[in-house]
Amino acid sequence: MAMTRQWRLASRPVGEPTRDNFDLVSVDRPEPGPNEVLVRTLYQSVDPYMRGRMRDAESYAEPWDVGEPMRAGVVGEVIASNAAAFSAGDIVTGDLLWAEHAVADASELRHVNPEHGPISTALGVLGMPGVTAYFGLLDVAEPTPGDTVVVSAAAGAVGSVAGQLAQLNGARVVGTAGSEAKVEWLTDDLGFDAAINYNATDDLSSAVDDACLDGIDVYFDNVGGPITDAVWPRLNVRARVAVCGQIALYNETDVPTGPRKLGKLIESRARVEGFLVSDYEGRWGEALHRLSRFIRDGDLEYRENVVEGFENAPDAFLGLFKGENIGKQLVKVAEYEQ
Amino acid sequence: MAMTRQWRLASRPVGEPTRDNFDLVSVDRPEPGPNEVLVRTLYQSVDPYMRGRMRDAESYAEPWDVGEPMRAGVVGEVIASNAAAFSAGDIVTGDLLWAEHAVADASELRHVNPEHGPISTALGVLGMPGVTAYFGLLDVAEPTPGDTVVVSAAAGAVGSVAGQLAQLNGARVVGTAGSEAKVEWLTDDLGFDAAINYNATDDLSSAVDDACLDGIDVYFDNVGGPITDAVWPRLNVRARVAVCGQIALYNETDVPTGPRKLGKLIESRARVEGFLVSDYEGRWGEALHRLSRFIRDGDLEYRENVVEGFENAPDAFLGLFKGENIGKQLVKVAEYEQ
Incomplete structure (x- = not known):
């Protein structure tokens, strides 16, 4: 019988995950059942x-x-189908497994049209991260022309889209990121008004001050922790904070503590709101339609950071917490032959 | 020349204010100028x-x-007027001074109709605290029938109104307060579904759990600090937090720290918003109209805690931080003779 490989959760990480938390196993390649x-x-x-x-x-x-x-989110090729909507050779995307092959119910899959651009974008700018940025920025943060918008992890898959969408809405955009290469991408290529390398300053607070002389109207937060602490005192009246992620805290083993933040909200009458892209399931098409158009018009750029080989998937994941990726982090599992 | 007394700020407090921060002085009684x-x-x-x-x-x-x-907010009697809208003997309210007599421009004053109820209520349930509760609860927190609403400092001037308005909107209401007398007022007189005496438990977290078995949909926060920390993990999906005050933190000399709170907002897609009653200046009449009606219909109760004597005004203020007041804290400066 044909085999395939899967990554399994070997153990739960304590603090930062390591490769030991992952287990690569070979299993029988699954067979699709009815409608699968x-x-x-x-x-x-x-x-x-x-x-x-x-x-x-x-x-x-x-x-x-x-x-x-x-x-994991996967882009793949249909090998066999018992569902009317899919045929062998189709390119599809869906939440499948960390696996070289997986079976999915037809309802869990979407078609990807390779003529619309690189198929990998269905996992990035035209996938979950792009759609997350789209609704988080436009529906939750609601920037208006002239606003100063700060985006943390601005060179990441979500942040880079959120920042560019803010620019398209007429905002002044400031990004934070963890390397000079990222800062250069943001300012030189994407045209952000300013970018702060938080690893190159020992006074984040002043760096934020200098970049945001008129205060901050919107904060799109992917990171949390000290970066958010530096942003908070500069929130303007009626500022909006869209809480998308808190990657700085995900590996903490104790309850993370920091300066209390609610008092500032009274003075500024600011609104802080968390969101999940899954709540926008019914409007996914709207987001993809507009994001595709922005890309076609040259208004939205993206980068992908591709790790080659399924056996390296855990390293690609661990790299996220080390800030290794510029743009969307992907694992290339097999060659796509058109 | 006739004299009057004023309380002046003698020095800025470090930590909890003391009577030494206040200075009682006698000055010439001021004369009203044009339109004053x-x-x-x-x-x-x-x-x-x-x-x-x-x-x-x-x-x-x-x-x-x-x-x-x-x-300070004052209710007083007009002694002399150079303004067409006010005559000697009128009862008025406005932001005046900590003083036995003060001069104000006519534009800073509102008439109080003594036939509508005790004139002191213009500083409480029918004044700034009542209007704060009204807009904070209805405009910011937006409880819906069946919601569990938690109000901190629920026996205070703002909290007691916010909690009762939530009840009138069909919510299940849980209050926190610092004494058994307050808890009894909330549950026995106001009919709150539950009330927690935070001074009588060493496990606030479990107390909140027990009182909010279905989680928390609305948190109207007057206090901040450990009470807010206990509430936070129970916020339901789409919960609303209206940040009205943070009295637990006002006397801190260092930046107060506590558990980081933004991560919870992602999971719960909760919204946290600060507000100031001054932003609702144009809708003050709407709030007073509805609050008066609730009182008349017996749907809204209030209490006042009155300290007698202008010389005791600082003590009345200091008592706020010791949780001495049930309901609105007032200083009676002179007898009102109708």
């Missing part, structure tokens, strides 16, 4: 939110079980 | 927000100057 499709993975996504699923704690996403395969 | 009114204070308000004005820091309210008289 067998997909060969071409690209697999790794995302910060996955850290939450490694934890044995109640959250918006079910925790992964130890000893079981983990789940 | 001389008011004899009958009741003076003391409010937690005043602690912020004692501080030399940028905030939504100008800091008071050392050596100058402090400001």
Whole structure:
């Protein structure tokens, strides 16, 4: 029988995950049942939110079980189909497994049209991260022309889209990121008004001050922790904070503490709101339509950081917490031959 | 020349204010200029927000100057008037001074109709605290029938109104307060579904759990600090937090720290918003109209805690931080003779 490989959760991490928390196993390649499709993975996504699923704690996403395969956004090719909507050779995307092959119900898959651009974008700018940025920025943060918008992890898959969407809405955009290469991408290529390398300053607070002389109207937060502490005192009256992620805190073993933040909200009458892209399921098409158009018009750029080889998927994931990626972090699992 | 007395800010407090921060001085009774009114204070308000004005820091309210008289909400009687809209004997309210007599421009005063109820209520349930509760609860927190609403400092001037308005909107209401007498008032008289005496438990977290078995949909926060920490983990999906005050933190000398709170907002997609009643200036009449009606219909109860004598105004203020007051804290400065 044909085999395939899966990455399984070997153990729950304490603090920062390590390769020991992952287990590569060979299993029989699954057969699709009624209305099911067998997909060969071409690209697999790794995302910060996955850290939450490694934890044995109640959250918006079910925790992964130890000893079981983990789940991931995948772009792949249909190998076999028992569903009318999909045929062998189709390119599809869905939440499948960290696996070289996986079976999915037809309802869990979407078609990807290779003529619309690189298929890998279905996991990045035209996938979950792009759609997250779209709704978080436009629906939650609501920037208006002239606003100063700060985006943390601005060179990441979500932040880079959020920042550019803010620019398209007429805002002045300031990004934070962890390397000079990222800062250069933001300012030189994407045209951000300013970018702060938080690893190159020992006074983040002054750096934020200098970059935001008129205060901050919108903060799109992917990071939390000290960067958010530096942003907070500069929030303007009626500022909006869209809380997308808190990657700086995901590996903490104790309850993270920091300056109390609610008092500032009274003075500024600011609004802070968390959001999940899954709440926008019904409007996914709207976001993809507009994001595609921005890309076609040259108004939205993206980068991908591709790790080659399924066996390196855990390293790609671990790199997220080291700030290794510029743009969307992907694992290339198999060659796509058109 | 006739004299009057004023309380002035003697020095800025470090930590909890003391009587030494206040200075009682006798000055010439002021004369009203054109379009001005001389008011004899009958009741003076003391409010937690005043602690912020004692501080030399940028905030939504100008800091008071050392050596100058402090400001307060006052209900008083017009002694002399150079303004067409006011005559001697009228009862008025406005933001005047901590003083037995003060002059105000006619534009700073509102008439109080003694036939509508005790004139002191213009500083409480039918004044700034009541209007604060009204807009904070209805406009910011937006409870819906069946919601569990938690109000901190629920036996205070703002909290007691916010909690009752939540009940009128069909919510299940849980209050926190610092004494058994307050808890009894909330549950036995006001009919709150539950009330927690935070001074009588060493496990606030479990107390909140037990009182909010279905989680928390709305948190109306007057207090901040450990009470807010206990509430936070129970916020439901789409919960709303209206940040009205943070009295637990006002006397801190260092930046207060506590558990980081933004991560929870992602999972719960909760919204946290600060507000100031001054932003609702144009809708003050709407709030007073509805609050008066609720009182008349027996749907809204209130209590006042009255300290007698202008010389005791600082003690009344200091008592706010010791949790001495049930309901609105007032200073009775002179007898009202109808």
